[in-house]
Amino acid sequence: MTGHLIVSDEDATRVIKLRRPEKKNAFTQDMYRGMSDAIDKAQNNPDIRCIIITGGSGVFTAGNDLEDFLKESTSDTDTPRGASNAVKLLYSLAHNVKPIIAAVDGVAIGIGTTMLFHCDYVLASTTATFSTPFINLGLVPEGASSLLMPRSMGHQRAFAMLVMGRKMSADEAREASFVNVVVAPGHTEAEARKVAREICALPAEAVAITRKLLKLPPEDMTRRIDQEGHLFGERLRSKEAVTAFKAFFERKKG
């Protein structure tokens, strides 16, 4: 756990909260590690029946910290993408067996949107927006999103998001079927806790078996995460990506 991530257990539910509002909850390496660890440790804990992921009020997450991407793209050390903390979090999500509820209030960008396709129930506020601007950054999709997004919303809508970088509103996301319910801003976490209580009151073994039947085998997802991760690692070092990262930090100057 870090100062940018709060993990608390209450009513048989583990709540994992991103808390880096000054940077729109952009993921640092510690945040990836902390979230991954909190999910992994819930797996064999019989006291935890459900997991909630939230960014608190006003923002879910702006995705990977772009400063970290810029450092990674220009570094001399050649760490394979599969060993990155982001990929480890994606593995944790892919192999997780407990119901995950996401509470999205505000922007959900990049991995902030792709992680939702590993969740079981998604609540969004009316001000939530969803985007996967990988191509705009010279990158390619991650998190098995090239598999899960077209499967969930159809090829054309996935193309608009993943290739054209189109943003979706909360209502559009509900219509595209990856958001269950849209609530008022500031209420996503409280509503997520109600959903968690509802799930926790159900017979635990039957929930686990049914959830497993609904999901793709984790090996299929891991394979796609690895394929994407390999390409993503190559793209991180591309001229297109480095130019886009630098442009983000130059955008407010003169």
Ligand SMILES: C/C=C/C(=O)SCCNC(=O)CCNC(=O)[C@H](O)C(C)(C)COP(=O)(O)OP(=O)(O)OC[C@H]1O[C@@H](n2cnc3c(N)ncnc32)[C@H](O)[C@@H]1OP(=O)(O)O
């Ligand atoms: C494996 C995973 C891959 C991915 O996740 S790829 C996706 C990467 N993420 C992005 O491309 C999003 C980049 N951020 C933005 O587009 C915008 O920001 C927002 C729409 C999120 C918010 O815009 P606004 O409301 O105008 O706020 P602001 O002044 O741009 O941001 C407030 C502070 O937050 C920092 N910040 C925002 N997003 C990131 C990020 N992703 N990485 C690092 N810093 C970020 C800014 O720089 C700034 O900071 P300062 O106040 O010091 O200037």
